[in-house]
Amino acid sequence: MDSPASPSDFASQSCPLSDIPCQFQQELQTLRQEVDLLKEQVRTDALTGLYNFRFFSDALPLEMERARRSFQPLSLIVLDIDHFKGFNDRWGHELGNRALTHIAKLVALTIRKLDFACRFGGEEFVILLPNTDLRQAMNVAERLREIVATTALVHEENSITITASLGVDEFRGNHSDSPEGFVERVDAWLYRAKHAGRNCVQGPSIEVAEVTTTVTPEEKDALFGAFGTDDE
Numbered sequence: 001m002d003s004p005a006s007p008s009d010f011a012s013q014s015c016p017l018s019d020i021p022c023q024f025q026q027e028l029q030t031l032r033q034e035v036d037l038l039k040e041q042v043r044t045d046a047l048t049g050l051y052n053f054r055f056f057s058d059a060l061p062l063e064m065e066r067a068r069r070s071f072q073p074l075s076l077i078v079l080d081i082d083h084f085k086g087f088n089d090r091w092g093h094e095l096g097n098r099a100l101t102h103i104a105k106l107v108a109l110t111i112r113k114l115d116f117a118c119r120f121g122g123e124e125f126v127i128l129l130p131n132t133d134l135r136q137a138m139n140v141a142e143r144l145r146e147i148v149a150t151t152a153l154v155h156e157e158n159s160i161t162i163t164a165s166l167g168v169d170e171f172r173g174n175h176s177d178s179p180e181g182f183v184e185r186v187d188a189w190l191y192r193a194k195h196a197g198r199n200c201v202q203g204p205s206i207e208v209a210e211v212t213t214t215v216t217p218e219e220k221d222a223l224f225g226a227f228g229t230d231d232e
Contacts, residue, residue: 047097048104051118056126059116059227060179063130065154075129075137076182077145079107079191082163082198084123102153110144126174128182134170134206141166142203147191165193165216168203 043055051059060076067074081087082101087097100123107117107125116128127144129137145166152159167190171182193202 045119056118072131073133075132077127078167079125081123142170163199166201
């Protein structure tokens with residue numbers, strides 16, 4: 001049985017009585033392109049080009065469910081530009097918008113293709129890191145903090161230094177967080193970064209496995225026995 005034709009198939013066909021493409025088929029193709037564009041606009045932040053809050057609100061529960069089913073960790077970073085109100089007061093909102101696009105580009109350059117960078121609102125950004133544990137996420141957050149702090153925004157003859165504070169945490173399949181609870185957990189680490197002096201990364205302590213270096217008498221005997229003794 002032949003598979004049904006898709007609308008795009010019809011759009012490439014000509015009218016039965018003429019070699020000229022059918023007007024209705026051309027209109028259908030145009031409408032499909034406009035619908036695709038609207039879908040992209042609905043989930044994209046117009047200023048920065050990153051995903052927007054609506055996309056993040058839809059993606060987070062799906063990624064958390066994926067983490068539950070796959071037993072792979074999901075990490076979240078919340079990034080907030082330091083003293084952004086003061087920046088706008090000094091430089092104006094137009095340059096403030098340039099600062100937001102500047103940060104957005106740095107974020108996009110730093111993360112992987114499988115990660116999701118979103119403008120959460122105002123001067124705050126969130127980055128979803130699938131299949132990423134806390135240690136890896138902390139490293140990503142530190143790279144973000146460093147590239148933001150060391151890449152100045154150039155305006156006329158001024159090189160303006162911008163810094164950011166970041167909160168990080170992870171979600172695993174055995175956690176009971178709701179999406180809102182997970183965001184609140186990461187937000188709490190962001191506030192700690194702010195209170196710690198800004199321009200830093202805060203998250204849970206990463207446990208370091210203890211390495212036992214004590215050698216038992218039996219192990220010593222076996223070791224030296226393997227090489228023999230000078231008395232033999």
